[in-house]
Amino acid sequence: MNKQLILEKRPVGMPDADTWKLTNNPIPEPKEGEVLIENYYISLDPAMRGWMNDSKSYIPPVQLGEVMRAGTIGKVIKSNNHPKYRVGEVLTGWGGVQQYSIANGDNYYPVDTSLAPMPTYIGTLGMPGMTAYFGILEVGKIKEGDIVLVSGGAGAVGSVVGQIAKIKGCRVIGIAGGPEKCKYLTEELGFDGAIDYKNENVAKGIKEHCPKGIDVYFDNVGGEILDAALGRLRMHARVVICGAISQYNNTTAIKGPSNYLSLLVNRATMQGMVVMDYAKDYRMAAQEMGGWMAEGKLKSREDIYEGIENFYDTFQRLFTGEKNGKLVLKVKEA
Amino acid sequence: MNKQLILEKRPVGMPDADTWKLTNNPIPEPKEGEVLIENYYISLDPAMRGWMNDSKSYIPPVQLGEVMRAGTIGKVIKSNNHPKYRVGEVLTGWGGVQQYSIANGDNYYPVDTSLAPMPTYIGTLGMPGMTAYFGILEVGKIKEGDIVLVSGGAGAVGSVVGQIAKIKGCRVIGIAGGPEKCKYLTEELGFDGAIDYKNENVAKGIKEHCPKGIDVYFDNVGGEILDAALGRLRMHARVVICGAISQYNNTTAIKGPSNYLSLLVNRATMQGMVVMDYAKDYRMAAQEMGGWMAEGKLKSREDIYEGIENFYDTFQRLFTGEKNGKLVLKVKEA
Numbered sequence: 055m056n057k058q059l060i061l062e063k064r065p066v067g068m069p070d071a072d073t074w075k076l077t078n079n080p081i082p083e084p085k086e087g088e089v090l091i092e093n094y095y096i097s098l099d100p101a102m103r104g105w106m107n108d109s110k111s112y113i114p115p116v117q118l119g120e121v122m123r124a125g126t127i128g129k130v131i132k133s134n135n136h137p138k139y140r141v142g143e144v145l146t147g148w149g150g151v152q153q154y155s156i157a158n159g160d161n162y163y164p165v166d167t168s169l170a171p172m173p174t175y176i177g178t179l180g181m182p183g184m185t186a187y188f189g190i191l192e193v194g195k196i197k198e199g200d201i202v203l204v205s206g207g208a209g210a211v212g213s214v215v216g217q218i219a220k221i222k223g224c225r226v227i228g229i230a231g232g233p234e235k236c237k238y239l240t241e242e243l244g245f246d247g248a249i250d251y252k253n254e255n256v257a258k259g260i261k262e263h264c265p266k267g268i269d270v271y272f273d274n275v276g277g278e279i280l281d282a283a284l285g286r287l288r289m290h291a292r293v294v295i296c297g298a299i300s301q302y303n304n305t306t307a308i309k310g311p312s313n314y315l316s317l318l319v320n321r322a323t324m325q326g327m328v329v330m331d332y333a334k335d336y337r338m339a340a341q342e343m344g345g346w347m348a349e350g351k352l353k354s355r356e357d358i359y360e361g362i363e364n365f366y367d368t369f370q371r372l373f374t375g376e377k378n379g380k381l382v383l384k385v386k387e388a
Numbered sequence: 389m390n391k392q393l394i395l396e397k398r399p400v401g402m403p404d405a406d407t408w409k410l411t412n413n414p415i416p417e418p419k420e421g422e423v424l425i426e427n428y429y430i431s432l433d434p435a436m437r438g439w440m441n442d443s444k445s446y447i448p449p450v451q452l453g454e455v456m457r458a459g460t461i462g463k464v465i466k467s468n469n470h471p472k473y474r475v476g477e478v479l480t481g482w483g484g485v486q487q488y489s490i491a492n493g494d495n496y497y498p499v500d501t502s503l504a505p506m507p508t509y510i511g512t513l514g515m516p517g518m519t520a521y522f523g524i525l526e527v528g529k530i531k532e533g534d535i536v537l538v539s540g541g542a543g544a545v546g547s548v549v550g551q552i553a554k555i556k557g558c559r560v561i562g563i564a565g566g567p568e569k570c571k572y573l574t575e576e577l578g579f580d581g582a583i584d585y586k587n588e589n590v591a592k593g594i595k596e597h598c599p600k601g602i603d604v605y606f607d608n609v610g611g612e613i614l615d616a617a618l619g620r621l622r623m624h625a626r627v628v629i630c631g632a633i634s635q636y637n638n639t640t641a642i643k644g645p646s647n648y649l650s651l652l653v654n655r656a657t658m659q660g661m662v663v664m665d666y667a668k669d670y671r672m673a674a675q676e677m678g679g680w681m682a683e684g685k686l687k688s689r690e691d692i693y694e695g696i697e698n699f700y701d702t703f704q705r706l707f708t709g710e711k712n713g714k715l716v717l718k719v720k721e722a
Contacts, residue, residue, distance in 0.1 A: 317659065318629045318631070319445050326654065
């Protein structure tokens, strides 16, 4: 049987336990040209919250009654004359929160599990890592000596952003929640400084750590932290808008950045990004990042929980921050 | 004697009549290498409000007791061995709200009054025109076929932005206050449409006039109009942050754009600009714009008031919108 998590209702604010329903259905059969994939790990990402809203965005919303969308890694266990993928191949893609998926192969990518463990392929070598790579290099346009600030610094995206910026010769300050995460940034990942937003005044922290201001701010959180960062931009600064986790469960209007006129004063740029635009270069990025991992310059940490029935409890950790690294749910034994 | 307007106190909110004081002082003597300029016209611009705040910005604030900063046009009436400018030359520059200025020539430019009347050189061929030119071309990066929306569309900057966009083959919609100004945009300046923000719902108006969305939004006003425009961006749209006149007299925090996540969804860019960065190319821009004016493709309209003692009443028109075109104060007979 195939355990599947179905979107039952559209949440208002933070999703509750009734938002999804776990069902048990027969394992489907692949049609001509399709494969059946057994999913082992599911990626839990803040963006999932946005996909649940019935509004125009960069991707259609998950419909009520559909399997909840999620990034996955799994193995092809049956092929109905698929032109490319054979039984035994390990693929990442959009399998959704379920134990078995049918796919025609679009937006799936084969991975080599002898080079990195499966969870890494939905983390640092998957969408979050790609987001970090293209966001900080293509949108942030970092160069040696830049002062880089990243929020969600201990998260799946932010931790990679900061490490890539260090590899490129920048000074890097991360914002994270709690002393443990901050210690992780400076002692494990080599960040030059960390600001604990749960226990410190962020604006003051930025001023102390970046007395000359910020060249690049990579924003995963929005809200007051975005405002604090805007208040410290240097001339020609770049602000990368990757996400706004502090605002995703709002029941009122999103808080706009009150300090946005800092863009004018500093001739700065604020630019949004969506990782899917860079799909044609994923392979190149994964190779480069894989190289950095092999050299020990890029570290990856996954926080893995088990059991599809624990999806709801695990999902909440995205927003409470009670996790250490990339949040992953194991839904089947590999 | 030299009538001068002195900044007496820092306003909170909208400046009142006690903000400045008119004084009468002897006409100063130029020192070695300086010139004495008789000022005829003074440019009134929304940016002046920002220069009165004691806060870090793109230019130092006007200090209490100093002559109020303003763009001017006047004639050299005395030269103390100035290396470049001679008696009789007409110059634009930062003469301030006074009848006579002393200058060493920095940031002054000679103009040819046989090609255009003096007020045009502090309007369409002066700072506002330069702001429009570099803002829409260099920051907005317009190309043929783009859908361009401009707020403050009947103002000194916005009216030029829209006309340049028309010259470049864009579809142009302006936002302005009142039916007269809207008629001016469509019937005189050739805009494709106009939205009357004083009598229409702007978000609805944008939807009607730009059913496919906006490629470039040139913002002079901020506030709710910026939010409405952000809500209708097309993919890879550019938002030029030139000003935020709706927020300049706020006594509470500036309203940040609640819809800024549209930048993410649409991979769009919001960029600030300050015209002074383009000083080395002013001459080239003035030549090109002068050519367009001669061909009748670029129209200029100045609304001229008289008398330095009427500065305060005239200044208020910037914020009430009770003006038709570029606001100019004549302070002396040429």
